[in-house]
Amino acid sequence: MNRVAVVGGGKIGSAIALMLAESGDYRVHLADQAEPRLKAVASHPAISTATMDLQDEARLRDHLAGAAAVVSAVPFHATGAVARAARAAGIHYLDLTEDVAVTREVERLAVEASSALVPQCGLAPGFISIVAADLARGFDRLDSLRMRVGALPQFPSNALNYNLTWSTEGLINEYIEPCEAVVEGRVTLVPALEEREEFSLDGVTYEAFNTSGGLGTLAKTFEGRVRTMNYRSIRYPGHQALMKALLQDLNLRNRRDLLADILENAIPATQQDVIVIFITVCGWRQDRFVQDSFAQKIYPQTVAGQPMSAIQVTTSAGACAVLDLLLEGRIPAKGFVRQEDVPLDAFLGNRFGRFYSAAAG
Incomplete structure (x- = not known):
């Protein structure tokens, strides 16, 4: 079973945690700085939670220890700290950011990285x-x-x-x-x-x-x-x-x-x-x-x-599908990985990618 960290326990982060946990193949450690937000997350035996300052990169690195990957579901201005902690811990990193400056920082961090850094894993971009x-x-x-x-x-x-x-x-x-x-x-x-x-x-x-x-x-x-x-x-x-x-x-x-x-x-x-x-x-x-x-x-x-909104379903399923494909070796496992490097047929054929077609009206 893969151990994965999810940082950010809002609507999207909690949905990602639940999707991964429900698959039966992931144990999720979910972190957020707001304890009430974590208490609102649906209870699941494969989800554990931790309250922490998400700007504390040393604490973040401790949180990531032993994880195969981390998914950042924090606001765009806070996700850089998660990327730096993931790079220092040597684990795979995925995020949902739309912010151009953050993506450029992730690309710089990916130079000579031993793991994959995959930004923009949501809907658009994604x-x-x-x-x-x-x-x-x-x-x-x-x-x-x-x-x-x-x-x-x-x-x-x-x-x-x-x-x-x-x-x-x-x-x-x-x-x-x-x-x-x-x-x-x-x-x-x-x-x-x-x-x-x-x-x-x-x-x-x-x-x-x-x-x-x-x-x-x-x-x-x-x-x-x-x-x-x-x-x-x-x-x-x-x-x-x-x-x-x-x-x-x-x-x-x-x-x-x-x-x-x-x-x-x-x-x-x-x-x-x-x-x-x-x-x-x-x-x-x-x-x-x-x-x-x-x-x-x-x-x-x-x-x-x-019950999940359409934006929760699409954004969360995108991140989960890319994570699945990454750990399966279907996309590059080292350096900076662009969304356009992900094959569409592999994405739609993935158990999480199928949420896109399953939810279509």
């Missing part, structure tokens, strides 16, 4: 990176690669047309930080909340606009190989205009703590969400200009007797 790379392999020459993903309420009922479904800090970060894109073959930075577009899928109209972090390492991987590549978050129409008013006109981009407090006390969270994935690749195949697309909607489901 699963969408795996799908996009797989679609791209089917072309002789690429023109464009466009990724659109949204974690949305099934039943929006406020002016923002939105409910909180995941980390508020992460949401604000992706609405503020510059966004990587490939423009005319070169990686460049474009502003968040810009380049709005509308499209319809299954009879529903959505808007999409630039947000930070979704491309993951794809921008660097495909620079010079594709003319245009970008990532945009999907929302219901009207959301982008109101967020721009809050962040720019009211200058709440420079008062993140206040904005987080407003959102968390005014916008209710929901478990009734839906994940919308829409990826389109255009290019040339046998001298013909063609397009391939991947579209999917994923809904909440029950896992190990616990």
Whole structure:
């Protein structure tokens, strides 16, 4: 049985711990600095918990001793400490971060590492990176690669047309930080909340606009190989205009703590969400200009007797599937591992990867 550490006992960390424990092949040691959060985790004989300061890297290294791997499910600004502790302990490291700076630090740590450091193992970046790379392999020459993903309420009922479904800090970060894109073959930075577009899928109209972090390492991987590549978050129409008013006109981009407090006390969270994935690749195949697309909607489901939102299912299943493939030797076990290094067929065939198809509507 593999011993694995999970750091961060929030909605995603606790879901990862439960998925791994329920498989029967993992013993999970779950750590968080908030004891009430750990007490809320579903009881399971294969899960043990510990309360600790997650910025205390010496304590973290002790927590990781004897583990085969650690999965970081802490906010983006805290995951660097977990990566450094994993590198020092010589064990495999996986995270869910969308933050570009954190991923760059993980890449630096991976140089000459004896274990694998695998960032961005969630949904976006994560699963969408795996799908996009797989679609791209089917072309002789690429023109464009466009990724659109949204974690949305099934039943929006406020002016923002939105409910909180995941980390508020992460949401604000992706609405503020510059966004990587490939423009005319070169990686460049474009502003968040810009380049709005509308499209319809299954009879529903959505808007999409630039947000930070979704491309993951794809921008660097495909620079010079594709003319245009970008990532945009999907929302219901009207959301982008109101967020721009809050962040720019009211200058709440420079008062993140206040904005987080407003959102968390005014916008209710929901478990009734839906994940919308829409990826389109255009290019040339046998001298013909063609397009391939991947579209999917994923809904909440029950896992190990616990109801989980769609964002919990997709993010947690992504990390668990990549961990499984890593320990099975299906992906590189040393150095910096990109999501595009993960074969799509292996991911979807994995017991955790199957949650993606099982939850599809």
